[in-house]
Amino acid sequence: MSRKFALAGAVALALTVTPLAAGTASAATQQEAAVTTVYYSTASAPSFRSVINAGAANWNRSVTNVRLVERNSGASLRYTEGNDPRGSYASTNGHGSGTIFIDYTQARQYNPTRIAAHETGHALGLPDHYSGPCSELMSGGGPGPSCTNAVPNAAERSRVNSLWANGLVANQQRAVETIYGF
Numbered sequence: 001m002s003r004k005f006a007l008a009g010a011v012a013l014a015l016t017v018t019p020l021a022a023g024t025a026s027a028a029t030q031q032e033a034a035v036t037t038v039y040y041s042t043a044s045a046p047s048f049r050s051v052i053n054a055g056a057a058n059w060n061r062s063v064t065n066v067r068l069v070e071r072n073s074g075a076s077l078r079y080t081e082g083n084d085p086r087g088s089y090a091s092t093n094g095h096g097s098g099t100i101f102i103d104y105t106q107a108r109q110y111n112p113t114r115i116a117a118h119e120t121g122h123a124l125g126l127p128d129h130y131s132g133p134c135s136e137l138m139s140g141g142g143p144g145p146s147c148t149n150a151v152p153n154a155a156e157r158s159r160v161n162s163l164w165a166n167g168l169v170a171n172q173q174r175a176v177e178t179i180y181g182f
């Protein structure tokens with residue numbers, strides 16, 4: 001992790017934990033250990049670069065234990081685009097590694113930022129929950145094309161923070177699986 005992001009994480013922690021811990025050396029150290037940076041590449045999804053970045057920004061504003069940073073070289077998470085009758089999908093270990101595919105047809109029918117943020121949610125460890133409301137990001141296409149929400153709800157934020165509480169440690173223990181559909 002770069003110094004810059006470690007520092008940003010430390011600042012975020014200082015704002016969210018008890019005032020007692022704010023600004024102390026121990027708070028900064030703990031947060032440095034907790035924040036994991038996931039580098040992602042949009043090089044193979046040029047049409048969707050802006051919506052991918054918007055989705056990543058939504059996640060970055062929502063969670064504290066993982067940061068998504070665009071960097072095409074050496075990225076563990078790669079976005080791609082094209083046509084696939086199965087729609088968009090995420091092939092990922094749920095811990096920041098893998099490939100996300102965004103389908104052209106689906107992105108014309110549904111809000112593309114919601115698609116990108118939803119698929120990114122899989123890369124962060126969340127499963128689908130199509131029966132959920134529009135306010136839930138992982139309900140995906142369940143609420144229909146009129147749903148444009150691209151921000152995770154409180155439960156989703158909490159779940160991702162928990163999944164990333166141990167940084168990269170869990171990365172070794174997860175198998176890659178492909179989650180089709182949106």
Ligand SMILES: [Zn+2]
Nearest residue numbers: 128140181182
């Ligand atoms: Zn999904």
